[in-house]
Amino acid sequence: MLSSRRQFLNATGLALGTVAFPSWVLDSDAAEATAVNKDRWADIAISSARKIGATYADIRINRYRFESVATREKQVQQVARTQSFGFGVRVLWKGTWGFAATHTVTDDEVRRVTRQAVDIARANSISQRKPVALVPAAKVVASWKSSFQKDPFEVKLDDKIQFLLKINETAMKVKGVSFVDSSILFVNEQKFFASSDGSRIEQYLIRSAPDFNVTAVDSARADFQQRRSLGGPQQMGYEYVETYPWMNEAEQAANEAVEKLKAKPVEPGRYDLVLHPTHLMLTIHESVGHSTELDRALGWEADFAGTSFLAPDQTGHFKFGSKIVNFFGDRTQPQGLATIGYDDDGVPAQRWFLVREGVFVDWQTTRELAGLMGRKSSFGCCHADSWGSVPFPRMPNVSLEPAKDPISMEDLISDVKNGILIYGNGSFSIDQQRYNFQFGGQTFWEIKNGKKRSMMRDVAYQSRTPDFWSACDGIGGQATYEVHGALNDGKGEPMQTNAVSHGCPVARFRQISVLNTATQRS
Amino acid sequence: MLLTEKAARTLSAKVLSLVKADDAEVSLESESYSQCRFAANAITTSGQREDIRLRLTLWINKKKGSASSNQIDDASLRSLVEQSEQFARLSPVDPEYLPTLARQQYKPVQGYVEATANISLASRAKAIDRVIALGEKEKVLCAGFHQARGTAGAHATKNGNFYFSRSSLVSLSVTARLPEAAGSGYFLRNHFDVAKLDTARIARESIQKALRSRDPRPFEPGRYTVVLEPQAVADLLGSFAFSFDARAADEGRSPLSSPGGKTKLGERIFDERISLYTDPWHPELPGSQAAQDGLPAQKFYLVRNGILENLIYSRFWAKQKQKEATPGPVNSIMESSVTPVSLEEMIQDTKKGLLVGRFWYIRSVDPRTALVTGLTRDGVWYIENGNVIHPVRNFRFNQSLLQLLASGNVDLVGAPERVGSSEAQGGNPVLFPPLKVKEFHFTSQSEAV
Secondary structure: OOOOHHHHHHHHOHHHOOOOOOOOHHHHHHHHHHHHHHHHHHHHHHHHHHHOOEEEEEEEEEEEEEEEEEEEOOEEEEEEEEEEEEEEEEEEEOOEEEEEEEOOOOHHHHHHHHHHHHHHHHHHHHHOOOOOOOOOOOOOEEEEEOOOOOOHHHOOHHHHHHHHHHHHHHHHOOOOOOEEEEEEEEEEEEEEEEEOOOOEEEEEEEEEEEEEEEEEEEHHHOEEEEEEOOOOOEOOOOHHHHHOOHHHHHHHHHHHHHHHHHOEEOOOEEEEEEEOHHHHHHHHHHHHHOOOEHHHHOOOOOOOOOOOOOOHHHOOOOEOOOOOOOEEEEOOOOOOOOOOOEOOOOOEOOEEEEEEOOEEOOOEOOHHHHHHOOOOOOOOOEEOOOOOOOOEEOOOEEEEOOEOOOOOHHHHHHOOOEEEEEEOOOOEEEOOOOOEEEEOOOEEEEEEOOEEEEEEEOEEEEEEHHHHHHOEEEEOEHHHOEEEEEEEEEEOOOOEEEEEEEEEOOEEEEEEEEEEOOOOEO | OOOOHHHHHHHHHHHHHHOOOOEEEEEEEEEEEEEEEEEOOEEEEEEEEEEEEEEEEEEEOOEEEEEEEOOOOHHHHHHHHHHHHHHHHHOOEOOOOOOOOEOOOOOOOOOOOHHHHOOOHHHHHHHHHHHHHHHHHOOOEEEEEEEEEEEEEEEEEOOEOEEEEEEEEEEEEEEEEOHHHOOEEEEEEEEOOHHHOOHHHHHHHHHHHHHHOOOOEOOOOEEEEEEEOHHHHHHHHOOHHHHOEHHHHHOOOOOOEEOOOEEOOOOEOOOOOEEEEEOOOOOOOOOOOEOHHHOEOOOEEEEEOOEEOOOEOOHHHHHHOOOOOOOOOOOOEEEEOOOOOOHHHHHHOOOEEEEEOOEEEEEEEEOOOOEEEEEEOOOEEEEEOOEEEEEEOEEEEEEEHHHHOOOOOEEEEOOOEEEEOOOOOOOOEEEEOOEEEEEEEEEEEEOOO
16 A cells, blocks of 8 residues: 555655755755866867867857656666766867766866877778868857746655655556556756867756656457656756646546556558657657758768668758658757757857648758768767767757647547547557658557547558658648757767757648558458 | 776775665766767767766665765765665665675676777777768768767675776777668677777668668568568567576566466477577676666576576565575576577578568567567568568568577578677677578568668
């Protein structure tokens, strides 16, 4: 039986105030010392790099903090804090990149690591056919903080535990629910960037990621169904935990997990799809976000993440989708996980069109990539996931513009004779050029003659990116627009993660191929 | 700089000496990592990193707290202990708490080579330059990734256990692409000894595959006999050995669950020739000397001759079910009980089928049947009457892994080779064989090259 909040407080002594919440006390001392030294370390790195022949150098001195709590049913499985601090120096030596990093941050190590970065560039320069050139970037001396109201690292642990256990309790009350796992992760990035162009930038980011997954098991048939939370991570503070209707969703998810066990299996065939923003964000991520990365189109990711069906010579005229489709890259979007003040090249955050009225018009670029397209400036898409990772091109928030008219989800459904409404992310997979994809979801609802009907199961759809977006004939208005994202977008070698969001309204797609995942018929 | 055993012992003892909690364990891992990427026949990025990870988990009145950091000065260690202890005080009782292990005896594993951990920048640059030069000579565009890692770490408990371990890993993958995206080939290998990584072979194989994949023809999706190279088998099944969790099976949420709340333990789940096992001391694929919570790792079978022989019991779940906790797996080896058949013989034995070299973007679709979806990548070829006839376009597949390996579907099994999943960038080495299976379900075409 779940202990009450009072029982828990008494057991931990919190009610008597005998145990203080663990702060990052010593870290704050360290942070203060670090702040004093950062400029000196930057001076050492940049002057050392110049002295040994580097034509460009930057240093990132970063601290990452993570706090996580994981629970299942009535028990707490893990409470943990992690932090990582260190620096990385990047140099250009005769047009070849070099990078080195360490967790030991001292004057001597900054000198040694800077030399090491140049040594790496020098060794690799034997294979350099064309020197790397960077487009200009304005000198920036600034600090930036992501938007949040309540720093989650200052909230009591007890509140976080009780929040998760309450989700579990709410879901487990629903008859037929077998298991609930829930977790919460808070991320804080404290980033310092200095470059030989004179920039000095401090940034402070907060992200919050509550999550839960409800499982209903029919052991007689060895069947089980799951329903994961639709909320997802946001670039917000603890106010996200306090304002999103988590308990309502936990109850709804529990009912839906049970309902899924008895839902009607989908009959394979072609359907009109109405895709809710909680689902559509991932389709945008995979088919639009990654295909418009210029490094992929140039073959730089050919060995792992892949290339793109788009090529530089298609810029400005390739028909990406129907006329109502407009996508933009945006590092300024409120709550967007990839929203920043400045990228890891020191370039300010921007908003720009990638696809306009169905035509592919522009790329995601860094200072290195922009010049290769003949551009004079970067869109600011350079990012490294750690002080120890090499900065490289990463996706900004890529979002679909809502319709100017107040079109609702019901309006889109009303014009569907035989379709499926999909919520949430399920299985996802796409080929290395971002053509052929297959997506599942969390819940599927039959649409018949303009009305949402009962739940379906075992649904996945397959399509080809330009065909899919050309089949888009309905886009919801601003009232249906939502921003959802993921913390774990993987790319690069070694693989780095990127937190990124995709804003979108509900949208409709005509005659998309649907398969039944249980029978594997299509 | 990697930790020496003496330094690791001193550091873990220092942390434990600061701990006032009832029980605690410290995990330490120092890492030296070096990488170089190239694409379009030129080096793109390259870097080196040194780091350390120190994780402390402790229990006060069976309440757990955990913290980790990469800073190991005295103030940071005190902070780590303080945070862990305060977290433990604030946490509810951990009903799955089991005391940390007392002193254990470990049989050492030899999986560390100094020359791998401290890779020579000049030698690596020359090796990559030779790959690029071969690509230029054959008029293909080479992209690839070379990484070398050394780790040294320790695990210590308040109850007296301690072990120190070191490992190394080097890998090279090369994707060779024909101009105008007319074809593509891929090859990846890894080893713990840099002297045994045949970079010339990796370059040659990837380029040859690219040249043989020129202008693939469209082919109708459907169910086909396939010959899978070891790389393709590793891509599909590389992490499969780690999904045999007993608790999930007992709780009815695993493909190894059976109706009526039972599991498939003791049942035939694979073809009778196939065994899947772990062996920490395999000379070609050394694993870790320690499994979960520091239990001394052992060799054992998950599947022997097609029969599910073991599920993986955590220490907690083993106690609940009155079983022994499972000492692994710490690596993954698949082999045949009959004389292995070579890849060439598999092709010669195929009347009509497809040869697949690599799979990509594999994701679970239906966990009840271990159904996964994904795509072929970097080369698929049509086989007719024992000969490779022509390249074909890529496919999307939807395939149950249990059906793939089931009795009646496996035709031929080869000798295992050291490979690694391409989605894991070669970082999860396995010993897997080539396979010929009678039916593999391709559900749509992909025009991607």
